[in-house]
Amino acid sequence: MKENNPDKKEIRVQNLITGDDLEKGRFIDGFSRKTILGALFVAFIMMPGSIFLSLMAGQSLGTAAEWVTIILFAELAKRSFTRLRRQEIYILFFVASTIANSNPFHVLIWNQYLLQSPQTTSIAGQIPDWVVPSASSPAVQTRNLIHPDWWWSASRGFFSPIVMVVIGYILGRLSWYGLGYVMFRVTSDHERLPFPIAPIASEGSTALAESTEREEDADGAPKKKSWRWNMFSIAASGGILFGCLYILLPVFTGLFFKKPIMIFPIPFIDFTSNVEGVLPASLISLSIDIGAIFIGMIIPTEIALGMFTATILTSVIGNPILQHFGVFRHWTPGNRLLVNQMILSFDFWMSVSVGLSLGVAIIGILNIIKNIRRNRKKANAAAPAAPTAPPPDQLDRKASKERGDFPIWVGVGLFLLTTCLIAWIAHILVPDFPIWIMIVFGFIWSPINTYISARLIGLTGSGVGVPFLKETSFILSGYKGVDIWFAPMPLFDHGAAAQRFRELELTRTRFTSIFKAELFIFPIVLLSSFLFYWFFWHLTQIPSDSFPFAARTWPVAARQAYLIYTANSSEQPLLLQALNPKIIGGGMVAGLGIFGILSLLGLPVIFFYGMVGGVCAPLHATLPLFIGALLKKYYFNKKFGKETWAKYLPVLAAGFSCGIGLAGMIAVALSLASYCTRDLPF
Numbered sequence: 001m002k003e004n005n006p007d008k009k010e011i012r013v014q015n016l017i018t019g020d021d022l023e024k025g026r027f028i029d030g031f032s033r034k035t036i037l038g039a040l041f042v043a044f045i046m047m048p049g050s051i052f053l054s055l056m057a058g059q060s061l062g063t064a065a066e067w068v069t070i071i072l073f074a075e076l077a078k079r080s081f082t083r084l085r086r087q088e089i090y091i092l093f094f095v096a097s098t099i100a101n102s103n104p105f106h107v108l109i110w111n112q113y114l115l116q117s118p119q120t121t122s123i124a125g126q127i128p129d130w131v132v133p134s135a136s137s138p139a140v141q142t143r144n145l146i147h148p149d150w151w152w153s154a155s156r157g158f159f160s161p162i163v164m165v166v167i168g169y170i171l172g173r174l175s176w177y178g179l180g181y182v183m184f185r186v187t188s189d190h191e192r193l194p195f196p197i198a199p200i201a202s203e204g205s206t207a208l209a210e211s212t213e214r215e216e217d218a219d220g221a222p223k224k225k226s227w228r229w230n231m232f233s234i235a236a237s238g239g240i241l242f243g244c245l246y247i248l249l250p251v252f253t254g255l256f257f258k259k260p261i262m263i264f265p266i267p268f269i270d271f272t273s274n275v276e277g278v279l280p281a282s283l284i285s286l287s288i289d290i291g292a293i294f295i296g297m298i299i300p301t302e303i304a305l306g307m308f309t310a311t312i313l314t315s316v317i318g319n320p321i322l323q324h325f326g327v328f329r330h331w332t333p334g335n336r337l338l339v340n341q342m343i344l345s346f347d348f349w350m351s352v353s354v355g356l357s358l359g360v361a362i363i364g365i366l367n368i369i370k371n372i373r374r375n376r377k378k379a380n381a382a383a384p385a386a387p388t389a390p391p392p393d394q395l396d397r398k399a400s401k402e403r404g405d406f407p408i409w410v411g412v413g414l415f416l417l418t419t420c421l422i423a424w425i426a427h428i429l430v431p432d433f434p435i436w437i438m439i440v441f442g443f444i445w446s447p448i449n450t451y452i453s454a455r456l457i458g459l460t461g462s463g464v465g466v467p468f469l470k471e472t473s474f475i476l477s478g479y480k481g482v483d484i485w486f487a488p489m490p491l492f493d494h495g496a497a498a499q500r501f502r503e504l505e506l507t508r509t510r511f512t513s514i515f516k517a518e519l520f521i522f523p524i525v526l527l528s529s530f531l532f533y534w535f536f537w538h539l540t541q542i543p544s545d546s547f548p549f550a551a552r553t554w555p556v557a558a559r560q561a562y563l564i565y566t567a568n569s570s571e572q573p574l575l576l577q578a579l580n581p582k583i584i585g586g587g588m589v590a591g592l593g594i595f596g597i598l599s600l601l602g603l604p605v606i607f608f609y610g611m612v613g614g615v616c617a618p619l620h621a622t623l624p625l626f627i628g629a630l631l632k633k634y635y636f637n638k639k640f641g642k643e644t645w646a647k648y649l650p651v652l653a654a655g656f657s658c659g660i661g662l663a664g665m666i667a668v669a670l671s672l673a674s675y676c677t678r679d680l681p682f
Contacts, residue, residue, distance in 0.1 A: 239659020
């Protein structure tokens with residue numbers, strides 16, 4: 001009898017294919033009632049834990065929220081005699097990730113502290129009321145976000161603190177969707193970049209989808225578990241074990257002892273001050289990061305080798321040489337790694353990074369032009385199709401429609417509209433600030449910066465940013481007011497969105513699915529974030545002894561904010577001194593030269609992109625990637641075969657991440673229970 005159920009057809013295809021079945025099968029809409037329930041679960045169950053953990057320990061629940069939600073719904077599906085398609089699981093993954101990592105009202109709690117912090121007393125009176133009500137307002141004195149002063153500004157009326165947060169969140173997500181889609185079409189469809197990290201979420205979704213299939217076939221015989229689910233389960237068990245030792249043990253012992261027990265250092269062991277007698281100004285550190293080792297096995301070996309090589313040449317060997325010649329003017333012995341990294345960046349490496357980023361942009365633009373010309377030549381040289389066959393462009397349009405593509409001009413239009421609105425609002429709030437800077441930010445630099453980031457993510461799995469660009473521009477503008485530091489600016493980096501669309505393509509999820517998901521979750525994100533920040537702040541002051549991480553780090557951050565917010569009125573701002581045009585030009589020329597030499601010698605040019613990501617990085621950031629690359633090349637590829645291990649890796653990485661997330665959720669639950677029962681009389 002002919003099978004008419006498309007879902008069963010898809011299951012059968014997945015079970016019969018023994019190779020990599022990503023990017024096979026029809027595109028399906030992943031937004032469903034299960035996604036809606038998942039969004040509500042994350043928003044009102046996971047988000048309070050995420051907020052609490054960030055204030056308590058400075059950690060995020062992003063990974064935990066994603067995988068705990070997916071596993072919970074997968075188990076419910078199995079017990080309800082239904083199944084979750086991998087498209088639904090991926091949209092659940094996207095929704096959980098977006099909600100857990102979106103805390104738009106966090107900025108209001110930070111601004112009220114900035115208003116009252118001893119470190120910013122001299123500028124507190126200059127902070128406008130469209131940022132935070134005055135310190136004498138009952139809205140601040142009673143710690144009440146519901147007070148009208150948060151909803152209406154005496155100086156700007158409708159543009160109040162809460163309205164600014166809502167508008168900023170909505171416009172930011174629309175810009176993310178529009179410009180991110182355009183960059184996906186450029187980097188994935190036209191340049192065919194590999195996006196090495198994208199298969200992790202895709203393979204994890206596929207593995208969990210297979211786990212919800214019926215355990216018996218049509219004849220009642222036991223069905224063999226798929227290799228994906230077996231691999232995922234093994235890796236998740238290892239992730240739980242590691243997470244218990246790495247996260248859960250310190251949290252649990254910290255509830256009972258003055259100093260928590262740590263088997264593995266969090267986040268790294270700092271040897272910088274120990275070796276400065278031999279290697280002054282070097283950045284020597286180690287970390288036990290198994291997740292980074294997995295990433296090192298997934299990304300191309302040349303990328304990991306390039307990053308590690310650049311770290312050795314700059315952070316380990318180069319810095320002591322530069323210090324010997326007096327390049328680092330502000331370095332002094334005795335500093336820890338993070339302080340050293342900031343000082344060395346200001347004195348030299350920030351300018352080098354800007355130059356290398358410009359070089360990457362030039363290379364990317366030239367590659368786009370080259371690809372367009374090559375495609376035109378192929379199209380002109382191609383023979384005409386047979387009369388019975390549809391033209392290739394019609395086939396492309398059909399596939400594009402099935403994928404859920406929309407015209408490029410729609411994505412460009414969304415980006416231009418949101419950019420114009422943000423610039424207009426900023427001009428209303430700060431009318432004396434030069435409008436041309438906003439135009440350069442929004443219409444010139446943001447697309448270039450997003451493309452640079454998207455291209456690096458497509459090649460290496462991680463992007464790159466230009467530090468302190470906005471701050472330097474404000475200083476050079478000549479504007480002296482403090483209010484400009486709080487105004488919205490059309491300065492974006494949506495490069496990571498290109499990978500999101502690639503993940504949708506790998507899981508065969510229609511692109512319109514995340515647009516529907518965004519429309520549904522944005523009011524939920526705003527509501528849940530407002531309610532829980534209002535609750536925690538109304539319960540006790542933030543920061544306070546109840547939130548030790550915030551109490552320890554926020555004063556330092558306030559001091560840094562004060563230095564930045566007064567930089568445009570300082571006679572010799574440090575940020576302006578940090579960007580040296582000669583070093584920027586030298587970094588750009590050096591980057592283009594290295595790329596050209598590698599191309600001429602026929603060597604892998606992606607080694608260059610790895611080097612860009614490893615310049616002046618601390619050793620603990622690139623050593624695990626290098627170890628992972630060596631393990632893959634010299635052990636696992638030989639033991640399992642290169643193609644087989646390439647299929648296993650994304651599934652194992654997803655399972656390991658899931659296991660760590662589960663351990664993190666247990667840690668949050670224990671912390672919340674301890675906090676809520678601390679003051680009870682029994």
